[in-house]
Amino acid sequence: MTRPAMLSKASRGRLSVCAATAVPKQFKAVKPVGDRVLVKVDKEEAKSVGGVLLPASVRNKPTAGAVVAVGDAKTIKLSDKVIYSKYAGTELELSGEEHVLLKEDDVIGVLPGTDKIAQLKPIGDRILIQGAKAEDKTAGGVLLASESAEKPTFGTVIAVGEGREDEETKQLVKPNVTAGATVMYSKYSGTEFEEDGESYIVVRESDILAQLA
Structure with a gap:
């Protein structure tokens, strides 16, 4: 019997552990309702780059997978990664x-066949940004260790989602930023x-503070 996958969640400073819901064996399929999609989760990376076996406690939990069932989602298709x-x-x-049942809005983006984040197609009003390089020296010329270098909060827009649906008009509202900005x-x-x-980051349009020129 496969042990249910575990997920740690932080809530108001507390750490709780939630077990995956095991679907009874007599059911072989799950049909998502509404704008939900069912994703088969990618396998966890059990070894480091150098081939060292990692204990379960330090493995990176995958947040990617293939769509195996779709409800009424508008921008996500069957077999999308x-x-x-x-x-x-x-x-x-x-x-x-291991699977995860998601609302369409929980999906950050769709990966191309190459699995390259740089070619990610953002969903909704999300925007893919290539981060600027961190400064490795202080104003006085002192060399900074990588962990102490100030992390930039600006970068170049690589890709933009199709936009969000206006709650009142139901019309698609496109983001106000374009690739290259x-x-x-x-x-x-x-x-x-x-x-x-x-480094890359995917943010919502509402998280964009300004365009720089």
Whole structure:
């Protein structure tokens, strides 16, 4: 019997542990309702880059997977490879495999076949930004250690989602920023990624503070 996957969540300074809901064996399929999608979660990385086996407590929990069932979602299709918010959705164990049931708005973006974050297609009003390089020296020329370098909160827009639906008019409202713009964003916003020595962040349009020129 497969042990249910566990998820730690921080809530008001407390740490709680939630077990995945095991779908009874007589049920072989889950049909999402409304704008929800069912995602089969990518396998956890059990080894470090150097091949060292990692204990379960230090493994990075995947937040990506393939869409295996779709409700009435408008921007996500069956078989899409998606990235989703870390603590979003309801975890399910179906036929011994880990899945997560998500609202469409919990999906950050759709990955291309290459799985490159730099080519991520953001969903809704989200925006993909390539972060600026951190300064490695102080104003006086003192070399900073990487952990003490001030982290920039601005970068270049790489891709923009199609926009959000206005609650009253039901019309699609496109973001006001375009690819190529340099923007400043809220310090603690978004979801961060590292790839090929570059930093990326996906934020909502409301987290964009200003465009820089």
